[in-house]
Amino acid sequence: MTNLALIPKLYCLHFNECEPKKCTATKLNRFNLLKIIKKVKGNLKNSIILNPFAQKIISINDRELILRYGLIVIDCSWKKLLKLTELEYNNYRKLPSLMATNPVNYGKWEKLSSAEALAAALFITNFYDYGNLILSKFPWGIQFKKLNNF
Numbered sequence: 001m002t003n004l005a006l007i008p009k010l011y012c013l014h015f016n017e018c019e020p021k022k023c024t025a026t027k028l029n030r031f032n033l034l035k036i037i038k039k040v041k042g043n044l045k046n047s048i049i050l051n052p053f054a055q056k057i058i059s060i061n062d063r064e065l066i067l068r069y070g071l072i073v074i075d076c077s078w079k080k081l082l083k084l085t086e087l088e089y090n091n092y093r094k095l096p097s098l099m100a101t102n103p104v105n106y107g108k109w110e111k112l113s114s115a116e117a118l119a120a121a122l123f124i125t126n127f128y129d130y131g132n133l134i135l136s137k138f139p140w141g142i143q144f145k146k147l148n149n150f
Contacts (some may be wrong), residue, residue, distance in 0.1 A: 008127055009070035010034035011044065012114055018075065020140060024115035024138065025075045032139055034118070040072065047072050047091060052110065052116050054092035062093060063125040073114045092099055095120050101144040116144050123150040 012025040014036045020026060028034045040049065046069040048062050061087070096118055097109055105111035112120070115134055124132035131150070135141030144150075 006067060006127070008066045008122065008125075008130060009047075010118055011037050011047065011072045012075050013037055013040060013049075013072055013076045023075070024102065024113040025073065027137060028115060028134065030116075033134060033137070034073075037072070043069055044072065048121070049092050049143040050074065050095065050121060051092040052094050056093055057096055058093035058121050058124050060125055062091075063092060063127075066121075066125055066127070071118065073117050073121075075114045093121075095124075098148045098150075101140045101147055102138070103140065106140075110120055115141070119144065120148065120150070 007079065010028075010033060010147070012029070012034050014025055025034065025036065029036050040047070046065065048058065048066050048069075049072045050058070051074060095110075095112070095117060098112060098116070100106060100108050100116060101110045102113040102116060104113070110114060118127065119131040119134045122134065123145075132145075135145055
């Protein structure tokens with residue numbers, strides 16, 4: 001039995017640029033595991049926002065902020081992400097180098113799906129049960145965990 005007593009709030013800043021059938025964020029939304037948002041506003045500005053161009057790497061020290069305000073993954077093209085990076089948020093974090101196992105980018109470094117990015121951040125911040133729950137929704141999820149030693 002999993003211990004989901006401490007459930008982090010998960011969000012996806014989604015720009016509808018991907019193929020809906022392959023989008024891991026929309027699948028997680030259908031399972032009510034994350035909420036799709038169009039803007040980062042209000043208390044969400046205090047959330048941890050996953051951004052590969054951030055200066056800081058996510059760590060266990062980010063756990064309390066995730067519990068209090070949530071964790072946001074950005075689902076958009078790299079070109080748009082570069083523009084978003086210009087916005088000033090205090091809590092941008094990047095992931096360490098990880099290898100993707102999703103069917104679109106299998107075996108590529110740092111080309112993670114939204115689900116892989118969220119799961120990795122959750123494992124790093126000791127939300128293991130919730131990271132496992134995210135990955136359980138995808139046939140390649142267990143491979144991501146094994147390949148990246150989580």
